[in-house]
Amino acid sequence: MTDTSHKAQTTDRVGPIAQFMRATEIDPRLLGMVGALVLIGVGFHIYSAIFMGEGTFLTPRNLWNLSVQTASIGIMATGMVLIIITRNIDLSVGSLVGVTAMIMGILQVEILPKYLGLGSPYIWIITLVVGIAAGVLIGAFHGWLTAYCDIPSFIVTLGGLLIWRSAAFLVANGKTISPVDETFALMGGGPYGAIGATGSWIVGLLACAGVIWGAFRGRGNRQMHGFALRPIWAEVFMTVLACGVVIGSVLVVNAYPWPKGILTQYYAKLGQPVPEGIFISHGFAYPVLILVAVGLVMAILVRSTR
Template sequence: MSVTEANDKKTVSNGPRRDFNIIRLLLEGRAFFALIVIIAVFSFLSPYYFSLNNFLIMASHVAIFGILAIGMLLVILNGGIDLSVGSTLGLAGCIAGFLMQGVQLPTFGVILYTPVWAVVVLTCAMGALVGAVNGVLIAYLKVPAFVASLGVLYVARGIALLMTNGLTYNNLGGRPELGNTGFDWLGFNRLGGIPIGVLVLAALAIICGIVLSKTAFGRWLYASGGNERAAELSGVPVKRVKILVYVFSGVCAAIAGLVLSSQLT
């Protein structure tokens, strides 16, 4: 073996060498470094900022956006966009407040007070319905995702405004004799010192990670998002995947709305 062949083989085995570049590191991690600077500045300005309790409080608020982001992640991986998540979140809060206030049945002369678990289920079902409308418009009617979700945004926001007349639902704590207490538990209670919203975010993130990495649906999602036509020719149920992705996004928006409205109780 010649010296040239030995050097070529050594280069192939070791792979291409990348020199350390501090400028590239700063550019690629600029968001992380900016976060460190922000934490350092605010910790210097206030002695209460850099504390476990403050970070848990901030985490409970950030969890709302994190839950929305998980649903949006799947939509973007599928090559789409969902502009309606904010209005779906608001509509979820209105639905939850409406149910917690009591549903009047004038025909029977009674007011039906819904337990909290039923409020959560019905609100998530509403979010799934909104997502399904988005998915059907995009998958079957071939409406562009931007246009379809923008239209659903205004519909959801309009329904919420019609329900509340532009006002807010107050006193959602419920009453023990009516069996509808515990709604504020979602927003203020903690398990092991960790806010419920953060735990919900962690659970959704774990479920999403498992689905994307360990299931056939995750592979279908990546395939249809990369090349929809090729995935369809390979036997991937592209339309069904698209609808399920938007349904999941709607459910995540509804869960975020529940957490937010319970924090405002």
């Protein structure tokens, strides 16, 4: 009786915020990180407004550029997660990216055009396959040294950092590699490396449909296995919140138009004058969509691995 009364009193003393967090199952650490990012963004925006005369940080243009610039880091981070959770480390990621990039650059600029012709539609495909294969082979070699030769990952990847950084310089012979294949360059973003307003809305609606499907599926799985269910209001709140984030992202990327110079270049190729008041949205950039795809694949891989 005493135990039961004590538990009831403890539950009653839980504040509304704690009850809300418990019902929605929001991770406080994630909430803290998101809050820190928001504070940093607001701080930089206020700083630019005070010292530059105009708030330029939290604008569609800057947020779009930040998403493109951080996409490559995000892709690398998805692979790093699996290494870190096994209590290992990889110091050679940056150098490995450098050497694979140089291999891909030399391949599409100097080697493949000789055999396939300049502008061949197969150049970017072959380049991408070779780049991924090179990364997989080097990564597998590092893994073999760590797992089968009992060399600590710190030592292996520290050596890899030095070796592959030098290898990147040797592959390119210290020179600039350009111009890359036009289709391949689209994966780096830019005005032409984005899917536009319509494509972004399609992606956003598909993402919202996926969120709703995931909510129903997750609740069904919990019920099937006898796990505790979240309250209906919490399920609805989390689903609406996720869809709101998706729709908000679409609105932000669609609010960033093509610059005037790009518009002039685009319509010059069409042989037409630039229409008055034309507004062409960037939409989601290809590297951001690639990051999302890689993240989904890695999430499925982690969930399926035992």
